[in-house]
Amino acid sequence: MPVKLPLKVYRYLPAGLVLGLGLGLTFAATVWVGRWERLTRQSEFQTQTDNLTTSLQRTINRYNDLILSLSDFYRATDNQVDGVAFSQFVRRALGSYPGIQALEWAPQVSAIARSDYERWLRSTTRGGRDTITERTSAGTLIPAGVRPSYVPVTFLEPWQDNELALGYDLASDLTRRIALERARDTGAIAATGRIKLVQETTEDQYSFLVFAPVYNRPATTLVGRRQQLEGYVLGVFRVADVVEESLQDLIYDVDFYIYDQTAPTSEQFLGFYDAQTQRVTTETEPIAPSHPNPLCQREQECDRRISLGQREWRLVFTPTTQTPLWGTLATLLIGLLVTISLLIYLSRWQSEIRRTRELSNLKLRLFSMASHELRTPLSVIWVSAQSWAANQTQLTPAQQYSTIERIQLAAKRMGQLVNDMLTLSRAEAGKLEFAPEIVELEGFCRQIFDQVDRQPNQTLDLHLEPALTKAYLDKNLLHSILVNLLSNAVKYSPEDAPVQLVVAGDDQSLRFRVIDQGIGIPAEAQNQIFEAFYRGENVGSVPGTGLGLAVVKTCVELHGGLLKVESSAKGTCITVILPWVE
Ligand code: ADP
Numbered sequence: 001m002p003v004k005l006p007l008k009v010y011r012y013l014p015a016g017l018v019l020g021l022g023l024g025l026t027f028a029a030t031v032w033v034g035r036w037e038r039l040t041r042q043s044e045f046q047t048q049t050d051n052l053t054t055s056l057q058r059t060i061n062r063y064n065d066l067i068l069s070l071s072d073f074y075r076a077t078d079n080q081v082d083g084v085a086f087s088q089f090v091r092r093a094l095g096s097y098p099g100i101q102a103l104e105w106a107p108q109v110s111a112i113a114r115s116d117y118e119r120w121l122r123s124t125t126r127g128g129r130d131t132i133t134e135r136t137s138a139g140t141l142i143p144a145g146v147r148p149s150y151v152p153v154t155f156l157e158p159w160q161d162n163e164l165a166l167g168y169d170l171a172s173d174l175t176r177r178i179a180l181e182r183a184r185d186t187g188a189i190a191a192t193g194r195i196k197l198v199q200e201t202t203e204d205q206y207s208f209l210v211f212a213p214v215y216n217r218p219a220t221t222l223v224g225r226r227q228q229l230e231g232y233v234l235g236v237f238r239v240a241d242v243v244e245e246s247l248q249d250l251i252y253d254v255d256f257y258i259y260d261q262t263a264p265t266s267e268q269f270l271g272f273y274d275a276q277t278q279r280v281t282t283e284t285e286p287i288a289p290s291h292p293n294p295l296c297q298r299e300q301e302c303d304r305r306i307s308l309g310q311r312e313w314r315l316v317f318t319p320t321t322q323t324p325l326w327g328t329l330a331t332l333l334i335g336l337l338v339t340i341s342l343l344i345y346l347s348r349w350q351s352e353i354r355r356t357r358e359l360s361n362l363k364l365r366l367f368s369m370a371s372h373e374l375r376t377p378l379s380v381i382w383v384s385a386q387s388w389a390a391n392q393t394q395l396t397p398a399q400q401y402s403t404i405e406r407i408q409l410a411a412k413r414m415g416q417l418v419n420d421m422l423t424l425s426r427a428e429a430g431k432l433e434f435a436p437e438i439v440e441l442e443g444f445c446r447q448i449f450d451q452v453d454r455q456p457n458q459t460l461d462l463h464l465e466p467a468l469t470k471a472y473l474d475k476n477l478l479h480s481i482l483v484n485l486l487s488n489a490v491k492y493s494p495e496d497a498p499v500q501l502v503v504a505g506d507d508q509s510l511r512f513r514v515i516d517q518g519i520g521i522p523a524e525a526q527n528q529i530f531e532a533f534y535r536g537e538n539v540g541s542v543p544g545t546g547l548g549l550a551v552v553k554t555c556v557e558l559h560g561g562l563l564k565v566e567s568s569a570k571g572t573c574i575t576v577i578l579p580w581v582e
Pocket of ligand 1: 484488489492516518519520521529530534535536537538539543544545546547548549550572
């Protein structure tokens with residue numbers, strides 16, 4: 001059995017569908033654009049981190065190559081490199097690589113050879129150190145203690161800002177010694193963990209050294225390498241200089257933390273690269289490695305590794321700013337706007353359709369009313385006139401009077417109909433005027449009573465507040481209002497039921513109440529009775545056009561007043577409230 005939906009459901013169904021569909025599509029599009037935007041940002045972020053990592057790795061590789069080429073220079077000259085040759089060889093490289101703090105040569109000096117070495121140290125034109133040095137835990141340079149061997153810095157370029165390092169025993173410090181031994185034993189370049197340079201006095205920066213071993217003779221075994229070691233060529237780097245130099249041409253909104261993974265945990269943090277200033281600082285607190293970053297689906301995607309002299313550095317990237325997902329927001333807004341626009345358009349379209357339907361209903365009612373309400377009195381007039389003409393001589397005076405009365409009544413009904421239609425159409429065209437004047441109330445009401453056709457035993461009673469003698473009102477409008485209300489009260493009441501007109505007033509308004517004991521207006525019809533051509537279903541054979549109350553409403557509105565309907569099966573009371581006219 002087909003399910004019957006209530007009328008209201010059909011009325012709101014299209015709007016509900018548009019709303020549901022609009023919101024659904026908006027939601028889907030927002031989710032889709034959001035995902036697409038996030039993926040795009042993720043891939044952009046990944047590309048940027050890749051570029052940064054590659055650039056940094058490339059710079060470090062270049063530095064490694066430079067140190068290797070310096071060690072090749074030693075090998076090619078059978079390690080016969082003096083201070084002048086060393087300076088000349090490295091000068092060009094230092095000019096091209098601003099990230100290098102210094103390039104140095106540090107031979108291995110045995111305890112026996114120490115005094116000869118220190119004699120040379122004193123005699124050298126640069127510096128004039130007395131002895132091989134080492135550093136106390138407080139950072140002061142003191143003569144090196146007695147050890148089987150030393151690795152003192154001997155040649156260094158540039159001299160300026162690095163002079164303190166001359167004669168410093170690199171093997172005296174544990175971090176440096178570990179890297180020295182690894183380079184010596186593997187025959188490959190080896191980097192230190194983070195260190196503070198001997199010559200670093202002002203800035204709080206981390207540095208690192210990269211050593212390449214130089215042997216007397218080619219050595220392939222561990223023992224051979226240890227025996228044949230001549231010394232080390234080394235590069236001195238500040239982490240900040242290396243990173244800043246290699247990234248100076250890359251402008252991305254990505255910061256990163258640099259860690260030395262090969263070092264013990266407490267010594268891993270090397271610095272923080274701030275994309276905005278393009279500087280590396282060591283002040284920023286290192287983040288926990290599991291720092292959440294929305295642009296990396298997995299934690300490792302924010303991590304990149306680079307290798308450097310048998311060590312591994314870890315870069316942890318993080319975007320500088322979290323800009324909102326503008327595309328997603330725009331999609332949401334556009335979707336909502338489109339949905340709302342569609343709803344507005346739909347509701348306008350629906351009300352347009354409703355108006356058209358109402359108009360066509362109105363037309364139908366007009367035709368059916370006109371055909372009935374005009375034809376009935378017309379045929380009364382026609383038949384009465386014909387019978388008058390045919391029986392003119394036989395009609396008694398009483399019969400003649402009744403025929404004339406019938407014709408008059410029919411003409412009056414037609415006249416009333418035409419008047420009502422005229423009033424409405426003039427009001428519609430804005431031609432109905434409001435022209436107040438002083439009205440003597442009692443006389444005016446009694447005159448109206450005379451114009452209302454009451455039933456044989458019906459009385460019309462007027463209750464007027466004694467103080468209310470005159471009022472400033474539009475006579476024509478009030479006339480239409482009261483005639484229509486009283487005619488209805490009479491029409492829809494039994495023959496002997498009285499009708500009352502109660503006129504009362506207060507500071508603000510004047511009230512006319514028309515009270516009858518008639519058939520009443522069904523509750524569901526009370527909203528519609530003021531529409532043109534509407535007639536209640538309970539009117540039975542009582543004649544009417546459905547225009548009277550439409551005229552009343554128009555006139556009351558023109559007067560700036562209000563209407564109130566109270567009705568039950570025992571009778572009706574319609575109140576007209578008119579504000580005092582200034
Ligand atoms: P009509 O020519 O039908 O009286 P109106 O516009 O004057 O047209 O009234 C509209 C409808 O309101 C009537 O058809 C009737 O159903 C209802 N109505 C108006 N006044 C009364 C009343 N006093 N008692 C009962 N019904 C009334």
